[in-house]
Amino acid sequence: xxxxxxxIRIRDVEKRYVLGGEADVLALRGVxxxxxxxxxxxxMGPSGxxxxxxxxxxxxxxxxxxxxxxxxxxxxSRMPDDQLSEARxxxxxxxxxxxxxxxxxTVLENIQVPLLYQGKDVRTHLESCLELAKLVGLGDRLxxxxxxxxxxxxxxxxxxxSLVNNPLMILADEPTGNLDSKTGQEVLxxxxxxxxxxxxxxxxxxDDRVASRADRVIHMKDGLIDREVVNRPMRARPAVSSS
Amino acid sequence: MLTFQFVSTVRLGIKSLMLHKLRSALTMLGIxxxxxxxxxxxxxxxxxxxxxxxxxxxLGSNNILLxxxxxxxxxxxxxxxxxRGMQLAYGLTYEDGARIQxxxxxxxxxxxxxxxxxxVRFDRNEIPCQVIGTLPSYMAVTGAGIVRGRFxxxxxxxxxxxxxxxxxxxxxxxxxxxxxxxxxxxxDTFYYRIIGILQERSQPEQRTQAGAMEGQPLDxxxxxxxxxxxxxxGETLIRRSAGSFEAEEVQLHxxxxxxxxxxxxxxxxxxxxxLLGRFHDQNDYEIIVPLQLLRQAEQTKRIFNIVLGSIxxxxxxxxxxxxxxxxxxxxxxxxxxxxxxxALGAKRRDITTQFLVETVVLSVGGGLVGVLxxxxxxxxxxxxxxxxxxxxxxxxxLAFGISGAxxxxxxxxxxxxxxxxxxxxALRHE
Ligand SMILES: Nc1ncnc2c1ncn2[C@@H]1O[C@H](COP(=O)(O)OP(=O)(O)OP(=O)(O)O)[C@@H](O)[C@H]1O
Ligand SMILES: [Mg+2]
Numbered sequence: 199x200x201x202x203x204x205x206i207r208i209r210d211v212e213k214r215y216v217l218g219g220e221a222d223v224l225a226l227r228g229v230x231x232x233x234x235x236x237x238x239x240x241x242m243g244p245s246g247x248x249x250x251x252x253x254x255x256x257x258x259x260x261x262x263x264x265x266x267x268x269x270x271x272x273x274x275s276r277m278p279d280d281q282l283s284e285a286r287x288x289x290x291x292x293x294x295x296x297x298x299x300x301x302x303x304t305v306l307e308n309i310q311v312p313l314l315y316q317g318k319d320v321r322t323h324l325e326s327c328l329e330l331a332k333l334v335g336l337g338d339r340l341x342x343x344x345x346x347x348x349x350x351x352x353x354x355x356x357x358x359x360s361l362v363n364n365p366l367m368i369l370a371d372e373p374t375g376n377l378d379s380k381t382g383q384e385v386l387x388x389x390x391x392x393x394x395x396x397x398x399x400x401x402x403x404x405d406d407r408v409a410s411r412a413d414r415v416i417h418m419k420d421g422l423i424d425r426e427v428v429n430r431p432m433r434a435r436p437a438v439s440s441s
Numbered sequence: 442m443l444t445f446q447f448v449s450t451v452r453l454g455i456k457s458l459m460l461h462k463l464r465s466a467l468t469m470l471g472i473x474x475x476x477x478x479x480x481x482x483x484x485x486x487x488x489x490x491x492x493x494x495x496x497x498x499x500l501g502s503n504n505i506l507l508x509x510x511x512x513x514x515x516x517x518x519x520x521x522x523x524x525r526g527m528q529l530a531y532g533l534t535y536e537d538g539a540r541i542q543x544x545x546x547x548x549x550x551x552x553x554x555x556x557x558x559x560x561v562r563f564d565r566n567e568i569p570c571q572v573i574g575t576l577p578s579y580m581a582v583t584g585a586g587i588v589r590g591r592f593x594x595x596x597x598x599x600x601x602x603x604x605x606x607x608x609x610x611x612x613x614x615x616x617x618x619x620x621x622x623x624x625x626x627x628x629d630t631f632y633y634r635i636i637g638i639l640q641e642r643s644q645p646e647q648r649t650q651a652g653a654m655e656g657q658p659l660d661x662x663x664x665x666x667x668x669x670x671x672x673x674x675g676e677t678l679i680r681r682s683a684g685s686f687e688a689e690e691v692q693l694h695x696x697x698x699x700x701x702x703x704x705x706x707x708x709x710x711x712x713x714x715x716l717l718g719r720f721h722d723q724n725d726y727e728i729i730v731p732l733q734l735l736r737q738a739e740q741t742k743r744i745f746n747i748v749l750g751s752i753x754x755x756x757x758x759x760x761x762x763x764x765x766x767x768x769x770x771x772x773x774x775x776x777x778x779x780x781x782x783x784a785l786g787a788k789r790r791d792i793t794t795q796f797l798v799e800t801v802v803l804s805v806g807g808g809l810v811g812v813l814x815x816x817x818x819x820x821x822x823x824x825x826x827x828x829x830x831x832x833x834x835x836x837x838x839l840a841f842g843i844s845g846a847x848x849x850x851x852x853x854x855x856x857x858x859x860x861x862x863x864x865x866x867a868l869r870h871e
Contacts, residue, residue, distance in 0.1 A: 259784060259864050280788050287786015298781045298868065302460055315786035319445055359785070 204268075205366055205398050206233035206256060211265035211275075213251050213421075225251040227421040228265065235366070238390075238399045240409040243418035249402045250371055252418065256400060257290050257369045258282045270366055287315050291360025293370035293389075297352040299344040299359075305331065306340040309359045316363060323362075330358040334388060350381030357388050367398035374408060386411060454799040457771075468767045469807035471760030472844050476811025477818060479753035479840035480832060484819035486749055487836075488829035490742035497738060500731035501583065503549075503706060505713060507696040509533050511689075512723040530690040531725035537717060538696050545712050547705025548698060552582045555670045556694040557678065561607075561663055562627040563615050570611065570661040572628055574670020582699045590622055590637030597636075598666045605633040606664040608641040614661070626663070631673055633665060706732050757843055760807070761851040768800050768855035779859050780867025789860040796859050800852025801845065808844030812837055 213226040225248045233239050241249050254260040255267060258274055261282070267275040274285055292298075299308045309327050310320045320327070331337050334354035336347075344352050353373060360368050370389065374382030390411060393399045401412065409415045415427045458465040500506060509532025535553065542551045555574035560567050579585070580592050588609055597604050605626065612621045612635075625632040639662070665673075677690045698713065700706045710730050717726060772779070779792055816837065819830035 254865055257784070259868075280790075283783065283786055283788040286784060292784050294868070298777070298784070300778055300781060302457060311782065312785045314446070314449065315782070315788070315791055317446065320449070363786070 203234050204232040205235040205270055206231065206400075207266075207268040208232075208256075209266040209268075211255065211262040211267060213248070213255065213260070214263045225421050226255070226262070229421070229423055231416070231423065233367075233398065233400065235398055236393075236396050237414065238393045238412045239401070240412035240415045241400065241402045241418060242404065242406075242409055242415055243424070247418040248421040249418055251421075253369055253371050253400065253402050257292060258285045283315070287312055288363055289366045291363070291365040291368045293353070293356050293360055293368060293373045295372040295375040297344070297349070297356050297376075299352055299355055301344055304341045304343060305336055305347070305355050308344070308355055309362055312359060312363050327358075327362060330361055331355075333361075334358045348381070349377055350384060353377060353381075353385050354388065357385065357392075361392070361397075365397075367400060368392060370399070370401045372402055372404065374403070374405070382408075450794060450798050451802065453795065454802045457799060458802060464767060465803060468763055468803055469810065471763040472757065472804050472807030472847065473760075473811040473814060475753060475757035475760040475847075476808050476840040476844050477815040478756050479750070479843070480812065480815030480836050481818040481822070481830075482749040482753055483746065483836040483839075484815075484830040484832040485822065485828060486742065486745050487831040487833055488819070488823070490738060490745065491831055492829050493738045494735060497731050497734045500729070500734075501697075501699070502703065502732045502735055503700050504582065504731060505698040505700065505706060505709060506729040506731070507533055507537070507698065507713070507717070508727050508729065509691055509694050510725055510727050512725045529688065531723065532691040533693040533696050533726055535692055537720065538693065540716060540720070541696070541698055541713060544716060545698070545709050547701045547709055549701050550578050550582055550699040552576060552578050552697040552699065553667060553693045554579075554695040554697070555667065555674070555692075557670065557674055559628050561611070561615065561661075563624065566615050566617075568611065568614055568661055570628075570663050572663045572665060572670065572674075574665050574667040574674075576667055579664070582697050586640040588638045588640050590635070592637055592639070593664060593666050598668050601666060601668040601672055603631060603633045603669060604636045604665070606637040606639050607635060608639050608662045610641050611661045611663065612638050628663065628665075629673070633663070639664065703732060706730065753840075754843075757847055761804070761847040764800055764803055764848065765851040765855060767803075768796060768852060769858070771799075772796065772855050772859040775859075776862060776867045776870040779862055780864050780870065783862075783864035784868060792860040792862075793856045796856035797849065797852045800856065801848035804844050804848030804852075805841075808841050811844065812841055815840060 208229055208231040210228045210230060211226055212224065212228055215223040215225060217223065229248075229252065241252065243249050251260070255262050256269075258269070258277075261277075262275050265275065266273060269285060270289060272285075274282065277285065286292075300311065303311070306327060309330060310323070313320050313323055313327075328337070328340070331340055334357050336351060336354055336358070339347065339351065344355070347355070353376075356373075368389070373385055373389070377385065386408060389399060389401070399412070401408070403409055410429065413429055413431075415429065417424045417426070511529070512531055533553075538551045538553045542548060552575065557572045557574075559570060559572045561570040561572070562568075575593070576598060577593050577595055580587070587606075590606070592606055593604065596602070605628075607615070607621065607626070615621065615626065616624070621635050621638065623634060623636075625634050627633075641662075676692055677688050698709070700709055710728070710733075714728060717728075782792065782795075816832055819832055822828055823830045
């Protein structure tokens with residue numbers, strides 16, 4: 199495995215929540231992890247094992263209290279807030295369990311939000327936004343508000359939104375947690391297609407069937423990676439030219 | 442690029458505010474009242490002081506006015522039942538005028554005036570007037586304007602001609618259908634030929650007896666030569682009232698001293714006081730310095746403006762606090778949205794801008810409406826009352842500027858509170 203193909207490289211990462219004295223919580227206790235570009239990683243583990251904490255650090259929403267995190271070769275573990283924001287906006291797409299769309303904006307406007315913060319003109323990117331909406335099957339719902347959509351449709355808007363800045367990777371924290379199994383399947387199929395198109399995916403789940411879609415599954419326990427299962431070698435996947 | 446972003450931020454702000462129309466409108470109301478009160482109050486203050494200053498300017502800022510006063514202690518004596526036929530001698534004298542002319546440096550002209558209340562008659566019209574005996578220099582000292590004919594001349598004075606000049610208002614009332622020129626009006630028992638008509642304005646001598654002439658129009662003035670006034674009316678005036686009569690001896694009712702310039706007004710004021718004090722053993726005259734009145738009026742206006750400004754500032758402050766209160770509630774309410782935006786790449790600065798723009802849209806929007814209402818209010822006030830109002834450009838700019846500043850000042854804290862939120866905490870917020 200060539201070293202520079204690792205898009206995520208984590209070294210001895212610790213996360214301590216300071217609550218004062220004995221009450222401190224050590225949510226991550228020195229985790230090491232490499233994730234290759236284009237791979238599909240699932241994170242599993244019991245509640246409170248540190249999965250969300252880990253994903254927040256991977257998504258540059260949070261900084262480790264110790265250890266190093268290299269994202270695309272760049273050390274982001276000590277970055278100032280503004281640069282972290284930029285890294286989030288440019289390199290990472292988020293899909294949340296509770297969709298997290300902005301209620302007062304339409305489908306199209308929600309998809310456009312990440313463009314705004316990169317100083318991009320939404321008019322010049324209108325074509326690609328429409329295409330993304332079509333990709334997630336919402337080409338005819340552009341001017342609806344989130345409250346007028348089903349859960350599955352909302353999550354598909356979130357998928358489209360995560361892609362608009364063409365990020366390096368997509369992070370999803372229990373994306374199907376609020377969906378029934380059928381709509382969940384549809385969203386997961388969508389994520390599969392993104393991975394096939396070359397996007398790196400990191401996904402947190404409690405569901406074995408969801409995890410089985412990933413190349414690789416890591417199981418966390420008490421803030422450490424307990425064991426790791428490789429479903430299939432990443433390279434065995436049919437190569438798809440990314441568009 | 443940057444302007445596009447700004448425009449879309451403003452549009453987003455308006456959109457968020459429109460989600461809660463009533464709330465936004467109520468919040469704006471505070472600013473609307475504040476801005477409106479700043480403009481309206483300053484307009485009313487400006488109008489009032491303009492009128493006062495105009496009136497004072499009409500007295501002539503280069504002039505010093507001396508007026509005869511009935512001394513207070515004797516007035517009291519009379520009220521207590523005076524002996525019949527008692528004669529009072531008081532007031533300014535011809536000598537006073539001559540002394541001032543010869544001893545006070547910087548004096549340009551000294552204008553004496555006798556002011557007597559008499560009925561003026563023509564045909565069947567009879568109108569109570571002020572008959573003013575004065576000199577031709579009246580025109581130069583007061584800057585009054587002649588509408589028709591001419592004013593009194595030196596020859597009229599020398600020969601004690603029975604001629605008069607009347608004001609336009611009196612001309613209209615006395616001669617509703619006739620051309621007054623060259624007609625003779627009857628005052629007391631003598632006839633006076635009208636040789637000119639004078640433009641009326643708030644003349645200094647009209648104010649002298651404003652109290653006494655209560656209910657009468659103040660522009661019923663008849664000007665006759667001083668020499669005529671002296672010989673026809675004499676120095677002693679007899680007034681009959683309810684069984685008793687009183688006689689007053691007054692030489693001059695008013696002396697207007699015209700100085701060469703403003704600086705000499707300042708030096709002459711105390712000199713005249715000293716001079717008159719030496720020759721009058723009773724307090725039978727007053728000295729009015731229009732320049733000082735003008736300064737006082739300006740001072741008063743300044744204080745007035747400060748008071749009005751503070752009241753208006755307080756109302757803007759209250760409006761600002763209202764805005765801040767609502768924005769803090771909005772930030773709490775939209776914590777989740779803030780978290781989402783941060784996760785999607787928004788920097789702290791972007792969040793600050795977003796909320797600051799919303800506050801400024803609120804306050805500037807309120808400011809615009811306030812300016813509109815504030816400009817209309819004085820118009821309505823001067824329509825409904827006789828009060829004069831002046832809306833100045835600077836008061837509009839000031840009020841509008843303050844409303845913008847209020848938005849920024851009171852928006853800064855809520856906006857920075859929003860920006861300081863931790864993205865993860867914010868995302869978890871229900
Ligand atoms: N802000 C916080 N302050 C204190 N402790 C925290 C905080 N966030 C997380 N923790 C603690 O860190 C540990 C890991 O939490 P985390 O949310 O990563 O668990 P998880 O694996 O995602 O669990 P779940 O499957 O229930 O979502 C937990 O013990 C939790 O109580
Ligand atoms: Mg979790």
